[in-house]
Amino acid sequence: MLRRLLIAAACLLLSVQLGAAQNTVKGKISIWLGYPETLEAFKLGQVEFRKKYPNVEVEILTFELREFEAKLAVSVPAGSGPDILALHDFIFPRYYEGGNLAEMPADLAKDVNDPKIIDPVFRDVLTRDGKPWGMPWWSGRNGLFYNIDHLKAAGLDGPPKTYAEVWQYAEKLTQKNEKGELTRAGISLRLTGPSGGTQKFGYFYYQLAGEQMFEPGKKPGTVRVTIAQHIDAAARVLLDHVEHLHGPKKSDDWALKHDAQGFASGAAAMFMRESWVIPFVKKNGPDIKFGVVPVPHDKAWGAFNNLEILSVNKDSKLQAAAWDFIRILQDQAIVNNVLEGSGWVPIRHDRDYGAVLAKEPRFAEMTTPPAGLTLYIEAPNVAYEEMTTRVGEVIQNAFRDASLVGNLDGAKKVMMKAHETAVKILKDNGNYSE
Amino acid sequence: MIPKSGNRFSDKIMRKENSDEAPPRGALAARYVDFRDSIKRDHLLWVVLALGPIFALFCIIRVYPILETIRLSFYRYHPTQRNRPFVGLDNYWRLLEDDSFRTALTNTLQFCVMAVIITLTLAFLVAVLLRSIEKAAPVYELLLYIPVVTPWVPASVIWKWIFDPIHGILNYGLSFLGIPKLAWLQDEHVIIYAIVLVSVWKMLGYFVVVYGVGLRNIPDELLEAAELDGATAWQRLIYIVIPMMKPIILFTVIIATIIFFNVFAPVYVLTASAQGAPAYDFKVVIGEIYQNAFVFYRMGYAGAQSVALLIFVLMLVMIQFALFRDRRGRADV
Numbered sequence: 162m163l164r165r166l167l168i169a170a171a172c173l174l175l176s177v178q179l180g181a182a183q184n185t186v187k188g189k190i191s192i193w194l195g196y197p198e199t200l201e202a203f204k205l206g207q208v209e210f211r212k213k214y215p216n217v218e219v220e221i222l223t224f225e226l227r228e229f230e231a232k233l234a235v236s237v238p239a240g241s242g243p244d245i246l247a248l249h250d251f252i253f254p255r256y257y258e259g260g261n262l263a264e265m266p267a268d269l270a271k272d273v274n275d276p277k278i279i280d281p282v283f284r285d286v287l288t289r290d291g292k293p294w295g296m297p298w299w300s301g302r303n304g305l306f307y308n309i310d311h312l313k314a315a316g317l318d319g320p321p322k323t324y325a326e327v328w329q330y331a332e333k334l335t336q337k338n339e340k341g342e343l344t345r346a347g348i349s350l351r352l353t354g355p356s357g358g359t360q361k362f363g364y365f366y367y368q369l370a371g372e373q374m375f376e377p378g379k380k381p382g383t384v385r386v387t388i389a390q391h392i393d394a395a396a397r398v399l400l401d402h403v404e405h406l407h408g409p410k411k412s413d414d415w416a417l418k419h420d421a422q423g424f425a426s427g428a429a430a431m432f433m434r435e436s437w438v439i440p441f442v443k444k445n446g447p448d449i450k451f452g453v454v455p456v457p458h459d460k461a462w463g464a465f466n467n468l469e470i471l472s473v474n475k476d477s478k479l480q481a482a483a484w485d486f487i488r489i490l491q492d493q494a495i496v497n498n499v500l501e502g503s504g505w506v507p508i509r510h511d512r513d514y515g516a517v518l519a520k521e522p523r524f525a526e527m528t529t530p531p532a533g534l535t536l537y538i539e540a541p542n543v544a545y546e547e548m549t550t551r552v553g554e555v556i557q558n559a560f561r562d563a564s565l566v567g568n569l570d571g572a573k574k575v576m577m578k579a580h581e582t583a584v585k586i587l588k589d590n591g592n593y594s595e
Numbered sequence: 596m597i598p599k600s601g602n603r604f605s606d607k608i609m610r611k612e613n614s615d616e617a618p619p620r621g622a623l624a625a626r627y628v629d630f631r632d633s634i635k636r637d638h639l640l641w642v643v644l645a646l647g648p649i650f651a652l653f654c655i656i657r658v659y660p661i662l663e664t665i666r667l668s669f670y671r672y673h674p675t676q677r678n679r680p681f682v683g684l685d686n687y688w689r690l691l692e693d694d695s696f697r698t699a700l701t702n703t704l705q706f707c708v709m710a711v712i713i714t715l716t717l718a719f720l721v722a723v724l725l726r727s728i729e730k731a732a733p734v735y736e737l738l739l740y741i742p743v744v745t746p747w748v749p750a751s752v753i754w755k756w757i758f759d760p761i762h763g764i765l766n767y768g769l770s771f772l773g774i775p776k777l778a779w780l781q782d783e784h785v786i787i788y789a790i791v792l793v794s795v796w797k798m799l800g801y802f803v804v805v806y807g808v809g810l811r812n813i814p815d816e817l818l819e820a821a822e823l824d825g826a827t828a829w830q831r832l833i834y835i836v837i838p839m840m841k842p843i844i845l846f847t848v849i850i851a852t853i854i855f856f857n858v859f860a861p862v863y864v865l866t867a868s869a870q871g872a873p874a875y876d877f878k879v880v881i882g883e884i885y886q887n888a889f890v891f892y893r894m895g896y897a898g899a900q901s902v903a904l905l906i907f908v909l910m911l912v913m914i915q916f917a918l919f920r921d922r923r924g925r926a927d928v
Contacts, residue, residue, distance in 0.1 A: 231889045234674045255675040255892075342776070353866075353873035415781035416760040419873050543676070547891040554695070554876065561783060 188479050189218040190486060191243040195229030196469070198437070198503035199247075199299075205498055206489045210482075213489075217482055237261045237474060244477035245486060248295065250286050250468040250538060251545040254382050257287075258543065262294045263473040263480050269296055269488065278511045282536050287470050289381055295472035296487050299496075299505040301435035302527045302536070303364060303465045305457060306442075309450040311345070311430035320431070320452065324368045324459035327431070328401055331412040334430035347412035349419050349429035350402060352560055355553025356546060360465065360539070362398065362556055364433050367537065368459040369394035375548070375583065377540040378594020384540045384548075384587050385594045388580035395579075396572035399559060403572070407563040425449060435467070436527040437504035453526050455534050463535040469505065500524060544590035548583050555579040661905075668898035675892065686899035696900060699878035700907075703856060706787055706879070710794045710855040715847055717795065718802035719840075723832070725803070726810050736807060739800035747797070751864035754793045755780070758865070780865055780874035790877065793861050798854065802847050809843035810836070845919040849912050856908050857881055880904050 190210075194200060200223055207219045222243075224232060230252055236242040238259055248256060256262055265273070272278050273293040283297040305327070307320040311334050321330045331347030338344050351361035363374050370391035378385045388395050405412040413429075421438050423429040425446030433456060442449055456464055471490065473483040489495070496507035501517045506527045514528050530536060539545070559565060559575040587593035634641050668686050672679045690696055721739070725732040742750060757765050758779035766776045779789040813836060821831050837844075859881035866874040880900070888897035 227890065234892055238675050259675040259677060261675070353876060355876065415873055415875075416776070416778040418761075543673070544891075547893070550886070550890070551695070557876070 186214055187216040190479055190483055191220045192245045193243040194223045194247055195226040197223035201502050202495050202498040205495050209489045210486050214482055240476045242474050244474050244483045246472045246474055248470045250541045253470055254541045254543050257294055261475050263475045266484050283468055295470035298469045298471050299499050299507050300466040300468050302506050303433055303435050304453045304455055304526050305433050306453050307431045320454050321457050323457050327457050332410050335412045343414040346417050346429040349423045349432035350413045355557055356549040358557050359549040359553040365398045367463045368461050371461040375540050382542055383592045383594035384542050386580055386583045388576055392573055395576035399572045403565045408566050436506050439523050440504040453523050463537045466536050466538045542592045544586050548586045551582050552579045555582055664898045664901050667895050668902050670895045672895040673892045686896045696883055699880045699883040702878055703880045707855040709791045711851045714795045714798050718799055719806050721803050722806035736804055739803050742797045743800045747860035748864055751861045755865055758789055783875045786875045786877045809840050813839045848915050852911055
């Protein structure tokens with residue numbers, strides 16, 4: 162009994178000591194965000210953090226995504242970046258390879274390495290030399306969004322389930338005026354913005370090829386290009402795009418409003434995007450009745466994921482406090498706020514999102530992937546932006562080429578050019594993998 | 596005794612000059628004389644002191660970045676990578692086989708030629724017309740000048756709405772003329788005209804004012820004499836006005852070429868936000884430099900592109916100087 166009392170007293174003393182130590186920490190933690198929609202969650206974290214660290218000021222700045230990336234690229238290597246690095250998966254390698262990331266505390270690393278908490282697909286992206294270098298926080302998982310009224314009016318019972326059905330449904334859902342001009346896209350395709358375009362083209366490619374166009378290579382940070390290996394699938398996807406942009410099957414047009422804006426305004430009956438679209442459409446198209454389902458499959462069934470990673474700057478003077486802030490961001494109330502407020506999907510399996518799902522059941526498609534759906538993530542590498550931009554330019558230029566309709570050989574040539582473009586850039590950057 | 600000329604202004608000057616010779620009185624005046632004498636004695640020192648800070652600032656914000664850009668162009672420089680090797684002329688060789696840069700250069704050249712010719716021709720015609728309504732001209736010049744002081748970004752955003760293929764006012768207006776809807780920013784063949792239109796609208800007022808100043812400096816006597824000799828308005832324009840305006844025209848051609856060759860903001864804004872309102876990815880040279888430097892972080896390669904742009908624009912300016920040289924073989928400025 163006495164022994165237990167002594168242990169309890171020692172624990173109490175230790176916790177008081179620790180609390181006192183946190184109280185004595187002084188300084189400022191700075192956080193920069195490229196996704197301002199998660200600001201509210203960080204502010205919630207800030208309130209909790211100040212309770213633990215009353216003498217540490219927290220500065221949270223938000224920027225436009227590209228501006229954020231540029232500021233990080235210039236400031237972090239110079240030792241003047243923020244303390245907490247909220248890194249997207251494709252910019253993560255820059256800072257790992259630049260030696261800018263602080264070592265992760267053991268308890269957080271243990272969470273990352275626990276497959277019951279974090280899906281290994283996310284762990285692998287940020288693990289180097291057997292150690293994780295950040296806490297994966299949320300992901301953008303794609304799905305097919307469909308307008309319930311448009312489908313009903315076209316006599317369709319439910320959303321398409323297969324790759325082939327997507328195109329058939331698109332043709333049925335397309336609306337034209339008396340002049341033959343499209344007034345509504347059956348499916349809003351990603352026709353511009355080459356880097357994002359490559360990603361969205363990949364949504365289709367994965368289902369036919371069974372893997373991504375750019376898979377992780379043998380060594381971390383390297384990339385294997387798969388287009389030549391799956392040239393038939395690649396050409397099929399390109400042809401399906403071209404044939405639904407020109408000619409009798411035309412289901413989309415450059416002149417229409419696109420993407421989430423197009424969908425929220427009723428200018429598109431279907432499109433594929435990530436979960437942030439749910440709050441976006443609720444806000445910007447309150448009259449639109451919509452549903453969301455996992456992406457339709459073909460021989461494979463995979464959902465694209467992008468990932469937000471929380472790391473600490475190696476040059477931070479308050480590394481322990483910064484990691485504590487990251488611990489706080491794992492709280493139930495905060496991850497709920499991320500899901501509900503921004504639509505990005507928190508990825509911890511050991512949290513209960515029931516409260517948010519009760520309010521918005523459509524998030525369930527994203528938080529609870531159905532059995533058989535593979536989650537995949539792009540191969541992070543330092544040449545990501547350049548490679549996806551240049552490949553996207555090749556593909557999106559081909560979308561405009563009506564002579565490719567029914568021209569399988571022509572489509573194969575285009576996709577081989579895309580393959581070679583990617584290989585050349587990767588080789589030039591030294592991260593090409595056979 | 597200062598002789599009076601009868602002209603109050605020249606008398607004042609003469610009094611001032613005369614007062615310079617007379618010894619000023621008092622301590623303050625003595626200091627002033629010392630100061631004046633020191634300026635005369637150490638003229639060079641004073642020039643250096645006066646211009647030194649400006650020159651230093653110019654070196655820091657202009658010369659140093661240019662030299663640093665040239666230096667970077669010989670390196671493979673990624674800001675987040677520790678290895679930044681010297682690559683010699685590799686970045687320049689890469690330019691030769693870069694399809695995107697070639698497309699951007701061709702697009703920029705086409706845009707620049709169209710924008711310079713249309714802007715300057717229109718500006719000249721408007722300036723000539725305004726000269727015939729001398730009293731009302733300042734009002735029109737002011738109206739035309741408003742777009743010049745409007746920043747590029749908001750101006751381009753407004754034009755983006757105007758160009759909207761479905762809801763835009765431009766297509767709506769053209770529909771009354773029976774012209775079918777045009778995808779101004781989405782059609783790869785039309786977008787260049789949309790960007791030219793915005794650029795001409797934006798810069799026209801500036802060149803109207805410049806030409807207006809030039810036209811006002813042509814002596815009326817010359818034009819009246821020609822009219823008395825029976826010269827028609829067209830002949831007066833061709834044989835008197837344009838030759839007299841040659842230095843101004845050379846100035847405007849060079850300035851317009853530099854402005855339009857550096858086009859970026861309108862292209863960036865008109866084609867940005869591609870997700871909701873897609874636009875054709877119209878490549879221009881500055882856009883390529885921006886993308887390589889701040890999206891791909893290929894600073895060295897972007898440096899090489901910048902140097903290539905500098906050389907190209909310099910060559911264009913030199914060609915323009917050569918074309919506008921007068922018969923005596925000197926630049927007519």
